[in-house]
Amino acid sequence: MTIEAIQEELIDEFSIFEDWMQRYEYMIDLGKSLPLIDDDLKNDDKLIKGCQSKVWLNSELKDGKIIFTADSDAIITKGIIAILVRVFSNQKPQEILDANTDFIDEIGLKEHLSPTRANGLVSMIKQMKMYALAYQTQINN
Amino acid sequence: MSFNIQKIREDFPILSRKVNGYPLVYLDNAATSQKPQQVIDSIVDYYSNYNANIHRGVHTLSQEATDAYESARQKIKTHFNAKEVYEIIFTAGTTHGINLVANGFSDILKKDDEILVSAMEHHSNIVPWQMLCDRTGADLKVIPMNEEGTLIMEEYAKLLSERTKLVFVNHISNALGTINPIEEIIQKAHEVGAAVLIDGAQSCSHIKPDFQKLDVDFYVTSAHKMCGPTGVGILFMKEEWGNKLPPYQGGGEMIAEVTFEKTTYAGLPHKFEAGTPNICGGIAFGAAIDYLNAIGFEAIEQHENELLEYATEKLLEIDGLKIYGTGHKTSVVSFNIEGIHPYDIGTIVDKLGIAVRTGHHCAQPIMDFYKIPGTVRASFAFYNTMEEVDALVNAVKKAKYMLS
Numbered sequence: 276m277t278i279e280a281i282q283e284e285l286i287d288e289f290s291i292f293e294d295w296m297q298r299y300e301y302m303i304d305l306g307k308s309l310p311l312i313d314d315d316l317k318n319d320d321k322l323i324k325g326c327q328s329k330v331w332l333n334s335e336l337k338d339g340k341i342i343f344t345a346d347s348d349a350i351i352t353k354g355i356i357a358i359l360v361r362v363f364s365n366q367k368p369q370e371i372l373d374a375n376t377d378f379i380d381e382i383g384l385k386e387h388l389s390p391t392r393a394n395g396l397v398s399m400i401k402q403m404k405m406y407a408l409a410y411q412t413q414i415n416n
Numbered sequence: 417m418s419f420n421i422q423k424i425r426e427d428f429p430i431l432s433r434k435v436n437g438y439p440l441v442y443l444d445n446a447a448t449s450q451k452p453q454q455v456i457d458s459i460v461d462y463y464s465n466y467n468a469n470i471h472r473g474v475h476t477l478s479q480e481a482t483d484a485y486e487s488a489r490q491k492i493k494t495h496f497n498a499k500e501v502y503e504i505i506f507t508a509g510t511t512h513g514i515n516l517v518a519n520g521f522s523d524i525l526k527k528d529d530e531i532l533v534s535a536m537e538h539h540s541n542i543v544p545w546q547m548l549c550d551r552t553g554a555d556l557k558v559i560p561m562n563e564e565g566t567l568i569m570e571e572y573a574k575l576l577s578e579r580t581k582l583v584f585v586n587h588i589s590n591a592l593g594t595i596n597p598i599e600e601i602i603q604k605a606h607e608v609g610a611a612v613l614i615d616g617a618q619s620c621s622h623i624k625p626d627f628q629k630l631d632v633d634f635y636v637t638s639a640h641k642m643c644g645p646t647g648v649g650i651l652f653m654k655e656e657w658g659n660k661l662p663p664y665q666g667g668g669e670m671i672a673e674v675t676f677e678k679t680t681y682a683g684l685p686h687k688f689e690a691g692t693p694n695i696c697g698g699i700a701f702g703a704a705i706d707y708l709n710a711i712g713f714e715a716i717e718q719h720e721n722e723l724l725e726y727a728t729e730k731l732l733e734i735d736g737l738k739i740y741g742t743g744h745k746t747s748v749v750s751f752n753i754e755g756i757h758p759y760d761i762g763t764i765v766d767k768l769g770i771a772v773r774t775g776h777h778c779a780q781p782i783m784d785f786y787k788i789p790g791t792v793r794a795s796f797a798f799y800n801t802m803e804e805v806d807a808l809v810n811a812v813k814k815a816k817y818m819l820s
């Protein structure tokens with residue numbers, strides 16, 4: 276599926292919720308399905324700065340596509356990163372670089388987009404795009 | 417004034433707003449307090465009616481502003497029972513006051529001198545001393561605490577020696593709420609000839625320290641934690657220290673005479689007050705002190721203790737909830753629920769209109785001590801109610817239900 280199609284799918288899934296509590300419960304469920312980073316990779320190199328909770332993010336290039344795995348010690352943060360992994364994992368670097376993230380607003384998580392929010396959603400997206408850029412440069416050379 | 421909580425709450429306009437569709441329950445008072453109308457009015461009045469620079473003009477406005485600013489200093493002196501009014505130095509806040517003192521000791525401390533700091537300090541009261549040690553070659557030693565979050569006074573006594581030059585302790589810990597036995601700390605330090613700086617950022621909204629009775633050398637605090645505005649605070653400095661320490665910043669106001677060859681400094685407190693100060697802030701700080709005194713510190717303490725007891729009892733009914741800081745303490749409850757990250761709890765309770773703080777509270781060494789990433793901290797002020805405690809407890813229960 277393309278990034279855009281996955282985003283549409285998420286918007287659809289979240290649209291049935293009537294209040295924030297249902298949205299958060301769903302996000303917490305999504306967190307439980309996050310493809311986990313290997314424990315031996317949970318070192319400072321993989322840690323994303325700017326989060327009140329710890330977030331580890333790993334990437335690998337397989338057949339021209341990036342595979343993300345991640346983990347967090349906080350469950351809501353895990354839900355947020357699970358959403359991002361679902362959107363961006365298994366995609367080509369250039370597609371990740373070109374993607375926009377307006378869907379976050381549309382699924383009712385806009386409050387987490389504020390850069391002053393300590394949950395690090397913005398830092399997570401930035402880190403994913405940084406990996407994509409690094410792989411893209413590698414491919415171009 | 418008798419303690420009428422409804423009437424008190426009406427003084428604080430912000431307490432009637434809604435957050436995320438719920439009435440605001442503000443339990444982050446240890447970070448900063450809300451402001452009563454009386455303080456807000458003093459700010460509006462200053463800028464509307466007598467804004468002028470102070471100590472400089474002969475014109476009427478300047479005189480009025482100077483009088484108001486200096487009478488705030490006098491109020492603060494009386495409130496804390498300092499010996500002399502010029503021992504009260506206006507600062508930008510606690511952090512500024514600490515840095516001013518740390519800088520002053522750069523030339524006084526020598527290699528192998530020792531300074532002691534407690535295990536439960538705010539980063540503001542750790543980093544400036546580390547920088548001072550780097551500059552001077554002095555050693556920083558830590559007074560340990562026990563599981564309860566109480567300083568181990570026997571260890572403190574052992575650390576003291578004639579090499580000890582300075583001791584820094586907060587009066588009340590912002591992360592745990594512990595009230596430290598500063599009388600004893602000061603007395604023991606003086607026995608070996610060491611000076612003591614007390615960080616009163618957290619204490620002055622709950623209790624009324626008496627500087628002369630404490631015989632403290634330096635005491636710092638911030639107005640914004642005591643119903644006053646941000647960006648202003650005081651450094652109390654005993655006169656002998658005021659004369660001994662060099663000025664911190666150069667500029668206008670702090671000089672007696674300037675030629676290009678030599679400058680002589682002004683006397684206390686102006687020696688430490690370079691530049692145009694936060695005039696409005698100082699005046700509003702005075703208004704905040706008047707406000708608190710009109711309610712009365714005895715009444716404040718009593719009400720806050722009731723809130724603390726009730727909140728502790730109700731929160732402990734929640735399975736798996738652990739409170740950090742269980743000794744002699746003020747109205748701060750720092751807690752975690754087993755298996756749940758504090759950040760998750762904070763996020764859910766915020767959705768329910770409740771403002772608490774999560775994280776390490778600028779006191780990472782405490783979190784390392786308990787081996788936790790942080791805590792959820794509810795900190796109560798005299799304007800909080802028992803109903804707000806109930807709202808907190810219900811929200812935490814809901815969060816626990818959603819998160820486990």
Ligand SMILES: Cc1ncc(COP(=O)(O)O)c(C=O)c1O
Pocket residue numbers: 446447509510511512538540541586588589590615617618638
């Ligand atoms: C114990 C303690 N010390 C120092 C500070 C720093 O105060 P300010 O930021 O007002 O300078 C705080 C504020 O949180 C505090 O709680």
